[in-house]
Amino acid sequence: MMVVINRKLYIRRTAVFGKVMRIVACVMAVTLIVGGSVAAQQRITIADKAACAACRIVLDRTVELAAPPAGMPGIPADVNVDGAGRIHLAFGPPSEYMLFSPTGQFVRGWERAGEGPGEFRMLRNILVTRGDSLLLFDPMLQRASVLSPDGRFVRSFRAPSGLGNPVETADGRFVLNEVVGQADRIGYPFHELSRQGVMGRSFGTKQGNLRPTEHWRMRFFTTRASGSRPDEVWVFRENGSYSVELWGVGERTPRRVIDRDAPWYPPFPATGVVRPSADRPPQSRVVGFWQDDAGLLWVVLRVPDPRWRTAIAAAPQSGRRDGTGEAIAPRITNPAHYTDTRIEVIDPVRGTLVAFQQFDRSLWGGTGRGVLLGRAADSDPYDPTWVVVMPRLVGAGER
Numbered sequence: 001m002m003v004v005i006n007r008k009l010y011i012r013r014t015a016v017f018g019k020v021m022r023i024v025a026c027v028m029a030v031t032l033i034v035g036g037s038v039a040a041q042q043r044i045t046i047a048d049k050a051a052c053a054a055c056r057i058v059l060d061r062t063v064e065l066a067a068p069p070a071g072m073p074g075i076p077a078d079v080n081v082d083g084a085g086r087i088h089l090a091f092g093p094p095s096e097y098m099l100f101s102p103t104g105q106f107v108r109g110w111e112r113a114g115e116g117p118g119e120f121r122m123l124r125n126i127l128v129t130r131g132d133s134l135l136l137f138d139p140m141l142q143r144a145s146v147l148s149p150d151g152r153f154v155r156s157f158r159a160p161s162g163l164g165n166p167v168e169t170a171d172g173r174f175v176l177n178e179v180v181g182q183a184d185r186i187g188y189p190f191h192e193l194s195r196q197g198v199m200g201r202s203f204g205t206k207q208g209n210l211r212p213t214e215h216w217r218m219r220f221f222t223t224r225a226s227g228s229r230p231d232e233v234w235v236f237r238e239n240g241s242y243s244v245e246l247w248g249v250g251e252r253t254p255r256r257v258i259d260r261d262a263p264w265y266p267p268f269p270a271t272g273v274v275r276p277s278a279d280r281p282p283q284s285r286v287v288g289f290w291q292d293d294a295g296l297l298w299v300v301l302r303v304p305d306p307r308w309r310t311a312i313a314a315a316p317q318s319g320r321r322d323g324t325g326e327a328i329a330p331r332i333t334n335p336a337h338y339t340d341t342r343i344e345v346i347d348p349v350r351g352t353l354v355a356f357q358q359f360d361r362s363l364w365g366g367t368g369r370g371v372l373l374g375r376a377a378d379s380d381p382y383d384p385t386w387v388v389v390m391p392r393l394v395g396a397g398e399r
Contacts, residue, residue, distance in 0.1 A: 079388060189220060233246075
């Protein structure tokens with residue numbers, strides 16, 4: 001049987017088929033980029049120059065916390081603010097949770113040592129969920145306890161302690177930065193956690209040949225992304241170069257990478273340990289990180305004070321060395337003159353450094369977005385008073 005083929009029709013159909021297949025291939029590529037495990041990586045470099053000459057960062061929103069009659073148990077491990085403006089502090093050890101009004105008045109505390117329901121061995125993080133419930137993370141018991149908005153214990157579930165701040169993504173899942181010893185999770189810095197304490201996907205760039213003593217290589221600052229994608233988190237490696245990454249939960253490569261061209265931010269040494277030195281300024285490092293509702297990234301850094309040389313006493317000349325063989329480091333005699341706080345605001349859409357400012361005081365961030373903590377100006381060094389600082393950007397409308 002002979003089949004007669006219309007040559008023109010065949011060529012036309014072949015061309016159409018090829019065009020359709022190219023479109024399908026493009027659609028599949030976009031699907032993988034947007035929603036699959038292969039993420040599109042945009043990489044930009046931001047210069048060390050502010051793009052907004054009229055912008056300033058101000059620290060005019062502060063709340064001094066009134067200590068309870070028994071005083072504060074020490075330096076807070078974490079700070080957060082709920083939707084009503086109430087301030088939450090976590091301490092540990094000794095483990096203690098404190099609630100303050102928006103004006104800084106002590107409301108109540110929770111101090112229950114133990115391993116039973118509503119008891120703690122150590123508190124590291126306070127996460128305020130979208131419904132203003134609280135998650136208190138205990139690294140010693142490896143669990144999270146849920147408190148209602150009015151402070152009542154609800155339940156607890158197993159949870160890794162978390163090297164960095166826990167994040168609740170826009171679609172309601174939790175992301176923890178932690179070293180997990182399971183074979184298929186070793187080397188991954190981020191882990192998905194359900195509200196029932198079930199661990200889901202582990203993701204992030206896998207760290208090879210990670211020794212148990214090098215967990216610091218896996219420590220990140222994390223914050224919920226405020227963009228249109230509900231499964232994203234921004235991360236900043238605590239020990240590394242000045243680089244910010246946007247990750248989709250469960251993916252193997254970041255969706256975006258923002259590198260800051262900042263010569264004043266040298267990478268950490270291979271050991272991860274930076275000792276005070278009379279010949280070297282203190283290491284710049286990140287101490288706070290979040291994205292605000294306008295989409296701007298805030299990076300809070302501890303940087304050298306211009307007077308840092310005057311803040312240290314020379315090391316003893318005896319040539320003594322510590323247990324690691326390193327020479328004994330000089331002593332810091334005036335911490336206020338050793339480091340400052342530098343705040344930078346980055347526009348990840350425009351790829352610009354909007355503004356930066358350096359402050360002659362020590363501040364650090366916690367799990368709460370837009371919230372910093374520091375000592376009050378007239379604080380007693382032996383019984384410190386803490387102040388909550390909420391920085392803001394002014395003049396941004398003139399960009």
